[in-house]
Amino acid sequence: MDKFLKDxxxxxxxxALLKIDTGVKLDDALDNEMILNMGPQHPATHxxxxxxxxxxxxxxxxxxxxxxxxxxxxxxMAENMSYYEFIPHTDRLDYLAPLSNNVAWxxxxxxxxxxxxxxxxxxxxxxxxxMSRIASHLVAIGALALDVGALTVFLWTLRERExxxxxxxxxxxxxxxxxxxxxxxxxNDAQPEVLQKVKVFIEEYEENLRECExxxxxxxxxxxxxxxxxxxxxxxxxDVGLTGPSLRGSGVDFDLRRTKPYMFYNDMDFNIxxxxxxxxxxRYFVRADETRESVKIVRQxxxxxxxxxxxxxxxxxxxxxxxxxxxxxxxxxxxFMIVNxxxxxxxxxxxxxxxxxxxxxxxxxxxxxxxHPWKCKxxxxxxxxxxxxxxxxxxxxxxxxxxxxxxxDPVMGExxx
Amino acid sequence: MTINELIESKLKENFKDVxxxxxxxxxxxxxxxxxxxxxxxxxxLKTNPELEFLLSEDITAIDNATRKNRFTVxxxxxxxxxxxxxxxxxxxxxxxxxxxxVSSVWKTADWQEREAYDMYGIKFNNHxxxxxxxxxxxxxxxxxxxxxxxxxxxxxxxxxxx
Numbered sequence: 001m002d003k004f005l006k007d008x009x010x011x012x013x014x015x016a017l018l019k020i021d022t023g024v025k026l027d028d029a030l031d032n033e034m035i036l037n038m039g040p041q042h043p044a045t046h047x048x049x050x051x052x053x054x055x056x057x058x059x060x061x062x063x064x065x066x067x068x069x070x071x072x073x074x075x076x077m078a079e080n081m082s083y084y085e086f087i088p089h090t091d092r093l094d095y096l097a098p099l100s101n102n103v104a105w106x107x108x109x110x111x112x113x114x115x116x117x118x119x120x121x122x123x124x125x126x127x128x129x130x131m132s133r134i135a136s137h138l139v140a141i142g143a144l145a146l147d148v149g150a151l152t153v154f155l156w157t158l159r160e161r162e163x164x165x166x167x168x169x170x171x172x173x174x175x176x177x178x179x180x181x182x183x184x185x186x187x188n189d190a191q192p193e194v195l196q197k198v199k200v201f202i203e204e205y206e207e208n209l210r211e212c213e214x215x216x217x218x219x220x221x222x223x224x225x226x227x228x229x230x231x232x233x234x235x236x237x238x239d240v241g242l243t244g245p246s247l248r249g250s251g252v253d254f255d256l257r258r259t260k261p262y263m264f265y266n267d268m269d270f271n272i273x274x275x276x277x278x279x280x281x282x283r284y285f286v287r288a289d290e291t292r293e294s295v296k297i298v299r300q301x302x303x304x305x306x307x308x309x310x311x312x313x314x315x316x317x318x319x320x321x322x323x324x325x326x327x328x329x330x331x332x333x334x335x336f337m338i339v340n341x342x343x344x345x346x347x348x349x350x351x352x353x354x355x356x357x358x359x360x361x362x363x364x365x366x367x368x369x370x371x372h373p374w375k376c377k378x379x380x381x382x383x384x385x386x387x388x389x390x391x392x393x394x395x396x397x398x399x400x401x402x403x404x405x406x407x408x409d410p411v412m413g414e415x416x417x
Numbered sequence: 418m419t420i421n422e423l424i425e426s427k428l429k430e431n432f433k434d435v436x437x438x439x440x441x442x443x444x445x446x447x448x449x450x451x452x453x454x455x456x457x458x459x460x461x462l463k464t465n466p467e468l469e470f471l472l473s474e475d476i477t478a479i480d481n482a483t484r485k486n487r488f489t490v491x492x493x494x495x496x497x498x499x500x501x502x503x504x505x506x507x508x509x510x511x512x513x514x515x516x517x518x519v520s521s522v523w524k525t526a527d528w529q530e531r532e533a534y535d536m537y538g539i540k541f542n543n544h545x546x547x548x549x550x551x552x553x554x555x556x557x558x559x560x561x562x563x564x565x566x567x568x569x570x571x572x573x574x575x576x577x578x579x
Binding site for chain 1 (some may be wrong): 442443447471472473474475476477479480491493497500502504512524525527528529532536548549551552553560561565567
């Protein structure tokens with residue numbers, strides 16, 4: 001049957017029809033403001049983030065991000081367990097880069113306890129931190145591409161990431177939750193096989209990244225969905241507390257590896273990548289280029305890595321080797337004391353932060369001289385970065401929200417601690 | 418003049434009535450003062466052209482449990498210009514459990530203060546949106562207080578209605 005057009009019906013009939021009170025609102029739904037819940041089950045909300053959006057048509061007028069569906073109480077738990085026991089829990093914060101969380105924790109504890117790991121251990125830590133950065137950024141790049149509709153790149157970046165996880169498998173016996181660092185060093189030395197595999201990986205990496213970039217950087221859909229979307233100025237980005245690639249995408253040259261150097265980053269030659277546009281595309285470019293800088297750093301680490309011990313010889317603070325525990329009484333006693341009563345750093349407080357893939361990961365520890373921290377605060381970059389979402393999404397379309405979330409790369413395990 | 422001395426002299430010069438305590442531990446400078454001066458001191462530290470503490474890294478609290486001033490609100494702020502981190506501390510008593518918000522100084526303080534409010538129950542006066550960060554709005558307790566048990570309180574978190 002043909003559809004009736006307005007001109008087919010007498011105007012008076014239409015007038016009469018519209019006067020009837022049906023209880024149904026006849027206004028166009030897209031002309032009105034409406035409230036939309038995105039997440040926690042929406043795949044674009046990367047875990048358990050919930051966004052309450054106020055929409056006018058498809059345009060976002062306002063946004064309220066809500067956290068609080070995963071709260072595991074890690075700070076409370078840290079205050080009730082020894083410094084050693086908390087190492088595996090740091091894996092579960094930013095679970096895309098567990099090793100750099102491990103490093104951040106032990107560096108904070110070592111500073112508080114007044115000890116320092118031997119140089120070889122520090123070099124290995126730097127190596128795993130940079131490899132974690134590559135692994136994490138690969139997920140960020142792939143997931144961002146996936147969010148705007150490109151599946152292939154996601155598969156390719158995960159393929160690269162898998163190679164890193166294979167290296168972790170040999171290095172510390174676990175692919176995902178590594179718990180590799182120890183207070184005063186690392187769990188075990190990096191075997192020649194690991195160093196060889198790392199070398200092969202970094203030799204091949206740039207070519208493989210270029211392959212992924214070929215699919216993205218000239219892809220009109222990818223560029224147009226990110227360019228000019230979710231812009232934040234440098235001043236606003238600092239004000240809202242952004243750190244990491246999200247901040248450097250706005251042109252701010254802030255990287256703790258240079259600003260507050262830790263380990264041996266001062267001896268390394270690398271550039272801080274910044275892009276000045278402050279949009280989602282700039283944040284993607286920062287991440288891609290940062291992995292190249294990480295490759296540069298890892299190459300130098302492999303060249304410069306000194307030989308020697310990977311654990312400090314400090315029996316009151318550092319766990320003895322397992323073989324020694326089984327054969328020597330002193331070591332057995334130290335192991336028992338450290339495991340049961342902790343390392344008891346002196347009374348004091350420390351805030352130590354490192355440049356994690358997502359931004360500044362800091363641990364604020366207060367010690368009262370006991371085996372466990374009196375206070376532990378995790379300054380997690382994902383949580384603070386998410387605070388910028390209302391500002392970033394305002395005025396954009398609903399589908400842009402997905403791209404913007406991907407561009408700030410939150411990990412909810414860290415945001416929700 | 419080192420940056421520590423610069424901060425010390427600037428603060429003493431501009432806030433003659435405020436009793437500051439400066440302590441340095443492991444090369445980290447901490448400034449303690451009365452909570453009623455928090456907003457003006459923070460504004461000064463942010464806007465002074467020689468200091469420019471533009472980034473508020475973290476705001477949290479410590480529950481001292483048995484002490485008279487039970488809570489201490491702790492601010493970590495960073496000067497990109499001087500590459501220097503400063504810790505500010507203000508004591509808050511349990512009977513008068515509030516402090517002025519600094520979200521007008523740093524926007525990021527908004528969420529950081531909400532988290533401290535959620536976890537310790539310290540109210541931030543004049544905060545525009547003081548909601549709980551992680552816990553449900555009707556949850557009566559503040560989990561990071563020392564008197565809150567590690568295993569939680571059975572029944573305190575009701576299941577959603579069917």
